[in-house]
Amino acid sequence: MKRRTLLNTTVALTLSAALAGPALAQETLKIGAVGPKTGPLAGGAAVTHWPNIELWSTEVNERGGIDVDGTKYMVEIIEYDDQTNPSETISAVTRLATQDEADFILAPYSTGLNLAAAPIFDRFGYPQVTSTASTDRVGELSDQFPNLFFLLGQNSEIVGDAVEILTELREAGDIGNRVAMVNVADAFGIELAASAKPIFEEAGFELVYETSYPLGTPDLSPVMKSAKDSEPDAFVAWSYPPDTFGLTEQAVIEELDVGVFYTAVATAFPAYKQRFGAAAEGVMGIGGVNAESESFQDYAARHMEVTGQAPDYWASGMMYASLQILEQAITGAGTIDRDTVTQYIKDNSFDTVMGTIEFDENNNNPAYWTVGQWQGDAFRGVASTGREGAVDPILKDGWE
Amino acid sequence: MIRADGRTLALVALVLAVAACLPLTGSAYWLSLGISIAMYTVLTTSWALFSGPTHYISLATAAFFGVGSYTTGIGIEYLPYWALPPIAGVLGAVMAALVGLATLRLSGVYFVIFTLGLAELVRQVIIWFQNISGQKGIYVLTKITEAQIFWQLLGLAALVYAAGWAIGRSRLGFALRIIGDDEEVARHSGINTARAKVALFMVSGAAAAVVGAVLAPRFVYIEPSTAFTPMLSFQVVIMALLGGTGRLWGPLVGVIPFTFLWEAISASFPNQTTLLLGVSFLVIVYLLPRGFVGLIEGTRRRMRAREAFA
Numbered sequence: 001m002k003r004r005t006l007l008n009t010t011v012a013l014t015l016s017a018a019l020a021g022p023a024l025a026q027e028t029l030k031i032g033a034v035g036p037k038t039g040p041l042a043g044g045a046a047v048t049h050w051p052n053i054e055l056w057s058t059e060v061n062e063r064g065g066i067d068v069d070g071t072k073y074m075v076e077i078i079e080y081d082d083q084t085n086p087s088e089t090i091s092a093v094t095r096l097a098t099q100d101e102a103d104f105i106l107a108p109y110s111t112g113l114n115l116a117a118a119p120i121f122d123r124f125g126y127p128q129v130t131s132t133a134s135t136d137r138v139g140e141l142s143d144q145f146p147n148l149f150f151l152l153g154q155n156s157e158i159v160g161d162a163v164e165i166l167t168e169l170r171e172a173g174d175i176g177n178r179v180a181m182v183n184v185a186d187a188f189g190i191e192l193a194a195s196a197k198p199i200f201e202e203a204g205f206e207l208v209y210e211t212s213y214p215l216g217t218p219d220l221s222p223v224m225k226s227a228k229d230s231e232p233d234a235f236v237a238w239s240y241p242p243d244t245f246g247l248t249e250q251a252v253i254e255e256l257d258v259g260v261f262y263t264a265v266a267t268a269f270p271a272y273k274q275r276f277g278a279a280a281e282g283v284m285g286i287g288g289v290n291a292e293s294e295s296f297q298d299y300a301a302r303h304m305e306v307t308g309q310a311p312d313y314w315a316s317g318m319m320y321a322s323l324q325i326l327e328q329a330i331t332g333a334g335t336i337d338r339d340t341v342t343q344y345i346k347d348n349s350f351d352t353v354m355g356t357i358e359f360d361e362n363n364n365n366p367a368y369w370t371v372g373q374w375q376g377d378a379f380r381g382v383a384s385t386g387r388e389g390a391v392d393p394i395l396k397d398g399w400e
Numbered sequence: 401m402i403r404a405d406g407r408t409l410a411l412v413a414l415v416l417a418v419a420a421c422l423p424l425t426g427s428a429y430w431l432s433l434g435i436s437i438a439m440y441t442v443l444t445t446s447w448a449l450f451s452g453p454t455h456y457i458s459l460a461t462a463a464f465f466g467v468g469s470y471t472t473g474i475g476i477e478y479l480p481y482w483a484l485p486p487i488a489g490v491l492g493a494v495m496a497a498l499v500g501l502a503t504l505r506l507s508g509v510y511f512v513i514f515t516l517g518l519a520e521l522v523r524q525v526i527i528w529f530q531n532i533s534g535q536k537g538i539y540v541l542t543k544i545t546e547a548q549i550f551w552q553l554l555g556l557a558a559l560v561y562a563a564g565w566a567i568g569r570s571r572l573g574f575a576l577r578i579i580g581d582d583e584e585v586a587r588h589s590g591i592n593t594a595r596a597k598v599a600l601f602m603v604s605g606a607a608a609a610v611v612g613a614v615l616a617p618r619f620v621y622i623e624p625s626t627a628f629t630p631m632l633s634f635q636v637v638i639m640a641l642l643g644g645t646g647r648l649w650g651p652l653v654g655v656i657p658f659t660f661l662w663e664a665i666s667a668s669f670p671n672q673t674t675l676l677l678g679v680s681f682l683v684i685v686y687l688l689p690r691g692f693v694g695l696i697e698g699t700r701r702r703m704r705a706r707e708a709f710a
Binding site: 088112194 | 528539619663673
C-alpha cells in the first residue's frame with residue numbers, strides 16, 4: 001500500500017512537472033559546436049576553441065539569452081569531438097544539421113577541418129564564420145561557399161608585415177642586414193617560409209642562415225648553434241608551438257645576441273610568458289592585440305574568471321569575435337532564419353572584443369593584427385592591416 | 401553449383417541496387433553514414449582479399465589511400481576528374497608491387513612493421529617535397545556531390561566483390577589458400593609464392609588508392625597529416641577482423657555494425673569516444689574471437705546439428 005502511494009506521488013509529480021514544464025521553459029537556440037578534443041590539434045583547440053564557446057554560452061545565458069525580435073533565446077551547446085579527422089568533422093556537422101536540427105553551427109577548428117565542413121555548411125545554409133582558418137584562396141572559396149567567412153587574416157600579410165617591421169628597424173639604424181631564418185617542415189611553417197624568402201630578399205636583407213627542421217624535433221640546439229654562428233642581426237622562425245618553445249629555450253642557453261627575435265605560432269600564448277618570464281620581453285610573433293582597449297581587457301578578465309585560463313593574444317580574441325558576430329547578426333536580423341542572418345553578416349559591421357569588424361566582398365576580414373611583441377605583461381600588436389592601437393616595436397635586449 | 405552462383409550473383413546485384421537508392425531518400429545523414437559504410441566496405445574487403453588467405457597483416461591502407469588523395473589533389477589542376485581514380489588505381493598497384501617485391505619475402509612481424517612505416521615514409525616524402533616547393537595544402541574544389549561520391553564507392557565495391565569472386569575460383573586463389581595454410585608446402589608444390597602474394601597485394605593497394613582519389617573532393621583541402629592518418633589503417637584491420645576474413649562478405653558484416661556503433665558513440669558520448677571504442681574492442685575480442693562470420697556460421701552449424709538430431 002505504502003508502495004502504491006509512493007508510486008502515485010511519483011506519477012503525480014512527474015505529471016505536474018511535465019505539465020508545468022512548457023510554461024516555465026524558455027525559448028532555446030540549439031547551437032552546434034564541432035572541434036578536436038582528441039588528435040593532433042586537441043591542444044590548440046583547448047586553448048583557443050573550446051574555452052571561448054564555454055565563455056560565450058555562459059555569458060549569453062547569464063544575461064538571459066539572445067534577443068531575437070523581442071524574444072529571448074537561451075543557447076544550448078551541442079558539442080562533438082571530430083578527433084582532428086576531416087571525415088569526422090563532416091559526419092558531426094551533418095549530424096548537427098539533420099539529427100540535432102541545430103539552429104546554428106559554430107565554425108570548426110583549423111583550416112583543413114573548416115574547409116572539409118564547408119560543403120555541408122553551404123548545403124544546409126548555415127553561416128560559417130571561421131576564426132582559425134587561413135588561406136590564400138579567399139576569392140575562389142567564397143565564390144563556391146558564399147556562407148564562408150574568414151576572420152584570421154592572410155599569410156602573405158602576416159609575413160609582409162614582419163619583414164616591414166624589420167625594415168623599419170634597419171632604416172632607423174637599430175639592426176643590420178643579416179637575417180637567420182628557420183622553419184618547421186610542416187604545413188603552415190612551410191608556406192610562411194616560402195613566401196618570406198623573396199620578400200626578405202626584395203627588402204635587401206641578407207639571409208645568412210636558412211634551414212628547416214621536422215615537426216616534433218626534440219633537440220633544436222644544433223639549429224640555434226648554427227644560427228648563432230652565422231652572426232645574425234635578426235632571428236626569424238616560422239615555427240609551431242613545440243618548436244617555438246624549444247627555439248626560445250635554446251636562444252636563452254646560447255645567449256643569442258640579436259636585435260629581433262621572432263617565433264611564429266604560440267608566441268602569443270600566455271604560457272609563453274609564464275615559461276620564459278622576463279626573457280620573453282621583446283620577443284615578436286604572429287598575432288597581437290590592442291592590450292589597452294577596454295573591451296579586450298574586459299574580455300581577458302571574463303575569460304580567466306569563467307574558464308580558469310587566460311586567452312591567447314592571437315586567435316582567441318578572433319574566436320570570441322566570431323561568436324559575437326553571430327550573436328549580433330541574429331539579434332540584428334531579428335530572426336533565426338539562416339539566410340537572413342548570413343546576409344546580415346555580409347552587410348553590416350560588428351562591434352567585437354577585437355574592435356570593429358566588417359567583411360569585404362570576399363567575406364574576408366581585412367583588418368587584423370599581423371605582428372605582436374611581448375612588452376611588459378602583454379603581447380601587444382606592433383603591426384596590423386588596419387587595427388587601432390599599435391605600439392612601437394622595441395629591440396630585443398638580452399635574455400634576462 | 402552454377403545455379404547457386406547465379407543466385408548469389410542475383411542477390412548481390414539486388415543488394416547493390418537497393419543500396420544505390422540511398423541518395424534518393426534525400427537524407428544527408430543516412431547518405432553520410434552510407435559513404436562511411438561504402439568506403440570501409442571497399443577498404444576492408446580488398447584488405448581481406450590479401451590478408452585473409454595469406455594471414456599477412458597489412459597496415460599500409462593509409463599509405464595507398466593518401467597516395468590516391470594526392471593523385472586527385474595534384475591531378476585535378478591538369479586533368480578532368482574522371483581520369484583520376486583510374487590513375488590512382490594504377491599508382492596504388494605499382495606502389496604495392498614495389499613494396500610487395502621488397503617485403504613479401506619477409507614474413508610475419510617484419511611485414512607488419514614495414515607496412516606501418518610505409519604511410520609515414522610517403523607522408524615524409526610529400527612534406528619534404530612541399531618544403532622544397534613551398535606549397536602547403538592542396539585544394540580540390542569541384543562540384544562533385546556526396547551522392548556521386550557514394551555511387552562511385554558503390555561501383556568500386558561491386559568491382560572489388562567481382563574481383564574477389566573471380567580470384568576465389570582461380571588458380572591464384574587456390575595458391576593463396578595453400579600459402580596461408582603452410583607457405584613451405586606451397587613452395588614445395590611448385591607455387592611461386594612471392595608472385596602470388598604480390599599480385600593480391602596489388603589488388604588491395606589499387607582499391608585503397610582509388611578510394612582515396614574518390615574521397616578527395618569531399619575533403620576540399622588535402623594535407624599530409626590528414627591524408628596519411630595511421631588511424632585509418634588500424635580501423636580497417638579492426639573492422640575486417642570484427643567481420644571475419646574467411647568469407648568474401650565477412651568484412652561487410654563487420655563494417656556495418658562498427659559504423660553504427662561508432663556513430664552511436666560519437667553522438668552520445670562526444671567526450672569519451674576513444675575510451676568507449678577501446679572498451680568495445682575488448683568486448684568484441686572476448687565475445688567474438690572469430691568475428692561475426694564465426695558467430696553466424698557457428699549458429700548455422702548448431703541449427704543444422706539440432707535438425708539432424710530431431
